Amino acid sequence: MKFTITARDQKTAARTGILKTAHGSIKTPAFIPCATQAALKGMTSQQAQECGTQMLMVNTYHCYLRPGPETVAQAGGLHRFMNWHKPLMTDSGGFQAFSLAYPKLVKISDAGVEFRSHIDFSKHMFTPEISIGIQEKLGADIMFAFDECTPFDASLDYIKDSLRRTHTWAERCKKAQTNKSKKMQSLYGIVQGGQFKEMRRQSAEFLASLDFPGYGIGSIFGQPKVASYDALKWSLEVLPEKKPIHFLGIGAVDDLFAGVELGVDTFDCVLPTRLGRVGYVFSSQCNKKTKWRYRITNTRFKHDYSPLDKNCTCSVCQNYTKAYIHHLYKANELLFYTLASYHNLAFFNNLMQDIRRSIVNDNFLKLKKKWLQ
Amino acid sequence: MKFTITARDQKTAARTGILKTAHGSIKTPAFIPCATQAALKGMTSQQAQECGTQMLMVNTYHCYLRPGPETVAQAGGLHRFMNWHKPLMTDSGGFQAFSLAYPKLVKISDAGVEFRSHIDFSKHMFTPEISIGIQEKLGADIMFAFDECTPFDASLDYIKDSLRRTHTWAERCKKAQTNKSKKMQSLYGIVQGGQFKEMRRQSAEFLASLDFPGYGIGSIFGQPKVASYDALKWSLEVLPEKKPIHFLGIGAVDDLFAGVELGVDTFDCVLPTRLGRVGYVFSSQCNKKTKWRYRITNTRFKHDYSPLDKNCTCSVCQNYTKAYIHHLYKANELLFYTLASYHNLAFFNNLMQDIRRSIVNDNFLKLKKKWLQ
Numbered sequence: 001m002k003f004t005i006t007a008r009d010q011k012t013a014a015r016t017g018i019l020k021t022a023h024g025s026i027k028t029p030a031f032i033p034c035a036t037q038a039a040l041k042g043m044t045s046q047q048a049q050e051c052g053t054q055m056l057m058v059n060t061y062h063c064y065l066r067p068g069p070e071t072v073a074q075a076g077g078l079h080r081f082m083n084w085h086k087p088l089m090t091d092s093g094g095f096q097a098f099s100l101a102y103p104k105l106v107k108i109s110d111a112g113v114e115f116r117s118h119i120d121f122s123k124h125m126f127t128p129e130i131s132i133g134i135q136e137k138l139g140a141d142i143m144f145a146f147d148e149c150t151p152f153d154a155s156l157d158y159i160k161d162s163l164r165r166t167h168t169w170a171e172r173c174k175k176a177q178t179n180k181s182k183k184m185q186s187l188y189g190i191v192q193g194g195q196f197k198e199m200r201r202q203s204a205e206f207l208a209s210l211d212f213p214g215y216g217i218g219s220i221f222g223q224p225k226v227a228s229y230d231a232l233k234w235s236l237e238v239l240p241e242k243k244p245i246h247f248l249g250i251g252a253v254d255d256l257f258a259g260v261e262l263g264v265d266t267f268d269c270v271l272p273t274r275l276g277r278v279g280y281v282f283s284s285q286c287n288k289k290t291k292w293r294y295r296i297t298n299t300r301f302k303h304d305y306s307p308l309d310k311n312c313t314c315s316v317c318q319n320y321t322k323a324y325i326h327h328l329y330k331a332n333e334l335l336f337y338t339l340a341s342y343h344n345l346a347f348f349n350n351l352m353q354d355i356r357r358s359i360v361n362d363n364f365l366k367l368k369k370k371w372l373q
Numbered sequence: 374m375k376f377t378i379t380a381r382d383q384k385t386a387a388r389t390g391i392l393k394t395a396h397g398s399i400k401t402p403a404f405i406p407c408a409t410q411a412a413l414k415g416m417t418s419q420q421a422q423e424c425g426t427q428m429l430m431v432n433t434y435h436c437y438l439r440p441g442p443e444t445v446a447q448a449g450g451l452h453r454f455m456n457w458h459k460p461l462m463t464d465s466g467g468f469q470a471f472s473l474a475y476p477k478l479v480k481i482s483d484a485g486v487e488f489r490s491h492i493d494f495s496k497h498m499f500t501p502e503i504s505i506g507i508q509e510k511l512g513a514d515i516m517f518a519f520d521e522c523t524p525f526d527a528s529l530d531y532i533k534d535s536l537r538r539t540h541t542w543a544e545r546c547k548k549a550q551t552n553k554s555k556k557m558q559s560l561y562g563i564v565q566g567g568q569f570k571e572m573r574r575q576s577a578e579f580l581a582s583l584d585f586p587g588y589g590i591g592s593i594f595g596q597p598k599v600a601s602y603d604a605l606k607w608s609l610e611v612l613p614e615k616k617p618i619h620f621l622g623i624g625a626v627d628d629l630f631a632g633v634e635l636g637v638d639t640f641d642c643v644l645p646t647r648l649g650r651v652g653y654v655f656s657s658q659c660n661k662k663t664k665w666r667y668r669i670t671n672t673r674f675k676h677d678y679s680p681l682d683k684n685c686t687c688s689v690c691q692n693y694t695k696a697y698i699h700h701l702y703k704a705n706e707l708l709f710y711t712l713a714s715y716h717n718l719a720f721f722n723n724l725m726q727d728i729r730r731s732i733v734n735d736n737f738l739k740l741k742k743k744w745l746q
Contacts, residue, residue, distance in 0.1 A: 046688075
């Protein structure tokens with residue numbers, strides 16, 4: 001993997017870059033949709049590509065449980081299994097093990113994490129070595145180190161102990177990576193530290209000393225966004241600025257601007273597809289107050305023959321109307337999920353393209369102001 | 374509309390043709406998938422076209438209830454509403470009114486049919502004039518006359534009375550068609566008559582005398598297939614042989630061969646998409662005993678990295694494996710519906726292409742024998 005910074009904003013830490021992997025290059029800053037179970041919900045990989053997607057994130061926890069890493073490995077890895085021949089990343093499996101599957105039954109020790117499957121309640125253990133082993137079988141271009149995702153209200157004492165563990169795990173992940181994988185897969189370290197400035201700085205310093213090819217930043221769920229922005233800021237002040245930075249699980253419109261402004265290169269989030277499935281459509285006609293989206297399920301669209309977003313160039317907006325997509329939702333048609341997800345992904349991909357252009361043209365803050373006013 | 378017979382089988386009544394409509398031509402014999410509610414289940418119109426679909430059937434009953442004919446008319450008709458710019462047909466709405474919505478509450482009179490909506494139990498009335506009015510608003514290239522679909526066990530006395538009604542309705546449908554619609558939309562008459570040879574012949578004779586541009590043949594649901602084949606045979610012996618013939622709601626592999634052999638030009642059926650959604654995959658590797666399909670849901674496919682059908686040229690078979698599609702089913706992924714439906718439609722479209730070639734090359738019966746053995 002090679003990361004080249006191609007342009008810098010004059011007033012902020014925003015930058016554009018090229019992230020080159022064994023499966024091609026992506027332009028950063030980039031939005032990376034989640035193909036949770038080795039599939040984008042309701043979209044083929046061809047459609048994902050058509051709407052401008054450069055890279056996908058697959059969840060290790062989900063693929064470990066179903067179909068299982070052996071099934072993917074025998075297929076020749078995730079790229080071939082899911083017919084996505086562009087760059088891919090996998091997370092460590094930690095976040096879902098901590099949050100999705102019976103959080104109260106999760107047992108954390110220095111060895112690793114014991115958890116229950118959300119599918120059949122079966123007992124499983126993730127350790128740094130197991131996470132890397134699974135991720136190597138999945139074969140994504142970027143992997144993440146196994147870390148502890150702490151609750152947003154964790155105390156300083158807890159965070160101190162957790163960071164010690166996360167740092168040891170980062171070292172173990174690095175050691176666990178096989179020589180074969182090192183040639184094709186880049187392992188990102190993850191900065192944690194909750195909402196404590198000193199902890200974030202310590203974490204960033206320690207991880208920087210391990211010289212990972214890139215870094216993920218753990219965000220703080222359940223707190224006002226500004227807490228995550230602070231955590232991001234403190235981490236990025238310390239991390240080597242030439243390394244690519246990924247902001248984990250974050251991707252609302254304002255988050256993207258905030259992250260890019262601080263120097264983030266990639267974001268992953270389920271927002272466009274998940275909100276699409278329940279009837280939310282992103283649009284350049286909406287604003288901060290409405291979170292840049294509206295509900296296509298509203299009856300006022302029954303006879304609205306305009307596209308979902310009149311400024312959008314995606315093939316859904318070129319070929320289908322609000323009235324039709326509203327009808328598909330009301331009639332419980334599967335096609336609804338496809339069209340809503342497609343447009344929403346196109347919206348995010350186009351927004352990132354605009355952001356990249358604004359950095360090159362030195363008007364990033366102007367674009368940010370336009371969107372966030 | 375213009376129908377040209379381009380080749381004839383030497384040993385049977387099978388023929389190939391070109392059916393030219395205001396939205397382009399289709400090659401017959403053709404399979405016409407059902408886009409029931411103005412959408413193929415789980416597939417975009419682009420995907421429908423890619424897998425070889427030439428024409429779609431939309432259900433008048435469904436579109437009348439949801440989104441309503443006015444909504445479609447204001448969009449500029451079904452072609453624009455659903456982004457399908459190739460030929461389209463709509464049925465009369467009768468079959469669903471009789472069968473889908475509380476059959477026991479259906480009231481049939483010479484005026485028309487009173488029925489309850491399957492969505493909200495509201496009361497509605499279809500008459501020949503109302504059916505044509507709706508179909509004109511929908512704007513498909515081919516419409517069907519409103520007819521009574523009789524139960525498979527109807528007595529001769531009932532069929533006689535029903536035919537009298539169906540024939541009067543056919544005349545009323547013809548009269549109801551507006552001059553504007555006549556230029557763009559072709560109205561097919563429908564031959565009924567249950568399983569009685571004399572009734573079928575009478576019906577075909579009467580409808581032939583009305584000189585419709587094409588004819589639909591009502592099949593007999595709930596009886597052994599041979600009853601429908603007989604009904605088809607008796608009807609086709611009487612109908613003018615230069616007119617295009619549509620066999621309504623029928624489309625298993627053996628039905629297609631039987632129909633083509635007797636001179637049918639087009640078929641519509643929900644089979645490929647409906648069976649796809651519950652896990653059935655059509656394959657040239659299967660045979661009559663298994664109805665040319667298998668269940669991809671079976672655990673033996675968990676590690677099968679071959680395509681759904683090794684002889685299939687569709688993009689699902691070129692790019693995805695049984696193991697992946699099996700995983701999508703097990704993981705409740707929406708993409709499963711898309712890929713299974715896509716392949717199944719491609720299977721039927723390819724089969725029809727093979728049938729057309731066999732007629733041109735004068736080996737239709739050889740192809741039939743190969744598939745039906």
